[in-house]
Amino acid sequence: MMWPSIALLTFVTAQRLAELVIARRNTMALLAKGACEIAPDHYPYIVALHTAWLIGLWVLATGQPIQLFWFGLFMLLQVLRLWVLATLGERWTTRIIILPGAPLIEGGPYRFFKHPNYMIVTAEIATLPLAFGMPFYALVFSLLNAAMLTIRIRAENAALKSAMILK
Known part of the structure; x- marks a missing residue:
């Protein structure tokens, strides 16, 4: 049965594309407020990595059965992802954008972790393939x-430190 894998991959693809739209909108708004992008040179590699990950899943995982434990964990990560996006609001972007004078976000998951978004993405990159066996x-x-x-x-921490908003 192919439809469960196709449905899950469609969900993830649509989610990532929507996030790129939101990130671009937020980036443009932040730059208009005087923010600056830090270390943009690595960004195309991040996009390439995530694109390759998703395309590879479409090629290799379509039609594979979904293992419920890993699927459940992946869906829990989606809830946590939404928590990060809601906490950062208009400050969420896929780039490193520093808005001078803006306070560091310390609410939501940022009360517990310095980089919760990266923790979630790291878990997603492992969990979704595991859901397909x-x-x-x-790895x-x-x-x-x-x-x-x-x-x-490293680039983000240096940027935050230089903006004197890293504690």
């Missing part, structure tokens, strides 16, 4: 994502 795929993309996040989190 693809542990090697999950490969998790390692690639870890390398990318090492660069990104």
Whole structure:
């Protein structure tokens, strides 16, 4: 039966595309308020990584049975993802955007973790392939994502520190 895998992959694809639209809108609004983008050079690689992850899932996971434990965990991560987006509101973007003078967000999941969005994305990159019974795929993309996040989190922390809003 192919429709469950197609439905799940369609959901994730639509979600990611909608998030790109929201992120672009928020980025433009922040830049209009005087914000600046930090370390944009790695951004195309992040987009390429996530695109390859999703395309690969479409190619390899379509028609695969869905393992309910991993599916349930993935759906829980979607709730947490929405919590992050709601907490950041107009400040949420897929780029590193610093708005001078704006306070650091400390509510929602940011009360508990410094980078909850990256934690969720890391878990998603592993969990969705595992839901399709693809542990090697999950491992490969998790390692690639870890390398990318090492660069990104360093750049983001440096940007926040230089803006004197990192505690």
